[in-house]
Amino acid sequence: MWRTTTTAPRVVCCLLAVSGLLTGCLGRTREADPTRNADAKEVTLTIVANAVSGGKNARGADWITNWVIPRFTEAQRAKGVAMTVRFEQNGAGDEDFKTKVALDLKTGGGADVVELDGIWLGEFAQAGQVRPLDEVVGAAEVDAWDGWRQIPDAVQGLGEFEGRRYGVPMGTDGRVLFYNKKLFAQAGLPVQWQPRSWDDLLDAAAKLKALPGVWPLQLNAGTAMGEATTMQGVLPALAGTGALVHQDGKWQGDTAHVRDVLGLYRRIHRDGLADPVLQQEANGRERSFALFAENRIGILLESDYFWRSVLDPVGGVARMADRDTAVGWALIPARRPGAGVGGQDFVSTSGGGVRVINPDTRYPRQAWEFLRFLNSAEAVKSSLAGTAQITQRQDVNDEVLAGDPVLGFIADRVLPITRYRPPLADYPKVSAALQQATADVVAGREPEQAARSYREALVKAVGEDSVAGG
């Protein structure tokens, strides 16, 4: 009970030690030699990911624990290296995880190999918390890897910032419109459906509105859904107006493109085509999944994740027993044919994770070897554990995607036309401002008003010079 009195002196000693150390703590110079400890015979590597057995991304966590670590350490033992790989599992919200990684990298600690969302790369790079692979492990080593040839250029872009490679991507995804064929049949719509414009989309939704208890269209909006609003709502719509959120060095401000996007939201909610309350609920996205699975939402814009992890009749979050027959998918149309970004008729957005090497690692060469191992064809194939997903490697995709109609469709038809988010430090603030603008429109404000407030918020967040449009 009264043990503290004995621990107190120890704490005092620690405190004295601290005061000296703190000053030097945040201003270290980084070790630069990429060949340091290259010949070590006893090596410990740590990998950190936002994945945990029995929770978030459980499959990825189990793969690292049960497949990667045993195989890699065994291969190293054959080379005479006593390798220990530690796996730091996490299962938190993305922002919590990002904070943890940032604290680690900022203080010179952390795992040797770090799994990040590709969208964070720019922030970490601009803060100097991750460095280009060339600097960390040496340009010759990096270029010598034959795996790069298997990764399509568009996907490699996920691991790049300002034209330099920072990490190896972990696969990608693509967004399409999922729709319920049963509801379409009931509403007298064709079950093989491909809208060519926003008007087509809204016309179909208007027909679905006649069905009782059905919300025709779910285009994520509002702040409660966070990044899901931007990624599954604003950005695909913006691409459909022919603009990227960041182009020619500036962010979209109060431009015609942004007003068009907000106008789309206005039409959806003015005509009662979507549930406004759902957009504001703390668990609204989850609810929209459940409603779709219960045949109560007609059309929903999501990534392939929705197909393989949400509606999956076996392991899905919101299982849909007749998924394979009841769910259709279509490309996201531009506002008008040819009006999309790059003159496209159809648009999409993609994201994905990326693995980087901690610049402060004690074993850069070994970490790079581990990274190559993680991205070998054999490893990537085993990470799928029999399911289909769009991986970073073309050879693996060719083999596994043939069996899954949606993923094959996305790999063939969506990835060639998709766009990635700009991996810049300011992006989260812009994204938050866009979410707020959609929330305003759902709450009943006019698109012009919402666009003006959006611009004000944007100027405050990123500065007048970085905002396009009057």
Added chain:
Amino acid sequence: MRAADRDAAGLGPVRAFGFLAPALVLIGVFLVFPALWTLYIGITDYQLTGPAAVQPQVVGAENFRTALADPLFGNSVRLTALYALCSAVIGQNVLGFALAWLLRPVRPGLRRAVEGLVLLAWVLPGPVVAYLWFAVLSRDGGTLGLLLDRPATAWLVEYPMASLVVFNIWRGTAFSLLLYTSALAAVPPSQVETARLLGANGWQTVRDAVFPHIRGHVLTNTLLISLWTANDFTPFLLTAGGPNHESEVLPVLIYRQALESGQLGYASAISLLLLVGNLLVALVYLRLLRRRA
């Protein structure tokens, strides 16, 4: 007070300091030091990532000016005051006292049952309590909707602050109940009896015979529960500040600025402003307590 300061226990200053030392060391290392550092960060543009993370600059009062000019900050201050006033100062206080008062003549078995339930609401972990209240306020067969025959009402979206206030009363009344139960036990029964014989009704008895005795308790209780409520993070679990900032109390705003936007300097500055607000409340409390003495 004078008697209190006589060293009745024969501690002596050295031993007294020895008794204080463990707490002082812990508080010094794990509380004062990080708290002061946090306040220092409040005058910088410290960020976790991005270009500003490389070399944080001292920006002086800039963060405070930004906060005071930010309508979202004003909104949060208003909501926090409303939340603390309705759920703690009024809700928990009144319900806690009423229960303590009404339960005095009740059979011990029933009294323990009521107290047990009220205390259970207090000891259950925050995340679990959040799930419990999702089930109450949900619009798919939520209990409240069923009881009021409005099953499709999304209470957390349509009445976010009212939901939070009711929730916090449920969550925190236990402390007031405990405190007032013991306070009432210390009120001389003869005085209550005298009041009753003089024909006072219940309210008059409380006001004239009971309240003067427990005034200090009321003030201590009010201070603690309003501070705890003002710094309460549980609203985030229920509404995440939404819809559209309608329930974004200050701890939620700080969380979003620090974690979702990575603006640690700004978040620390808001923490400092919250601290100043707390300080004002405490000063008012001290003033009231002095006036009594």
Added chain:
Amino acid sequence: MTPRRVVRRIAASALIAVVLAFFAVPMLWLAGAPFDARPGLGLRWPDWTLANVRATLAHPYALTSLANSVLLCLVACAVTTSSAALAAYALSRVRLPGRDALLYLLLLLSSVVTGTAAMVPIFVLMLQLGLIDSRLGTALVLAGGLLPAAIFILKDFVDAVPRSYEESARVFGASAGQVLGHVVLPVARPGIAMVLVWSFVNAWGNFLLPFLLLRDVGRQPAAVLLRTLQDEGGSVNLAVIPVFSLLYSIPVVVLYVLVDKRYGFRFHGGIKS
């Protein structure tokens, strides 16, 4: 009884019944959902099953995280209660200049340090102390945040112990330690019980600190695990969460019942008036 008295009696009973229902109804979810074949975030009569319980017990970290929570919180709560009791006694009995102001200041600072904004200082501090991934270290941080309020509450209890007790004990030759151990502590016991439960409950629910400071998932407490029972899209795992919530609630309830049985869970003499 006069009729008015009867009416008032009925009104009081009705009020108590309403309050009873108000506090009981939200807890029904915890009784039903863990054993429901299709648990949801709503209240309904369950299709009884034990499948969720099996799924939860099979979860690789469910039980270890609960053990970690118990360890973390016992340490935090023992450290808080013991050092707060000593400090409260000293502060109550010895005149120290600026005592009250200091106590208020600490109480206010504790609200800063338990908030989100202090995470960088605490993280860097723990890193330099080499206490990252240490459950003991995390417990100490939790204790630091809880101490001021604990001292604040306990001091009022100790103030309520009549000094004449100690004076008589001293007359009979008791040392200061004996006075504390045999006179003051027993009288202040309900207050200590109160702080014990209060600090345990507070440490039990804390998410952010253990999440940032503990790295090995095998060392993380239940509060962290509860947040990880979600898939990549943020959907909750409804097979595991209700049962885990129940398991997660049991220790605090047990602690409360034990303390209540043993010490009588109420303020003795109360916080000073």
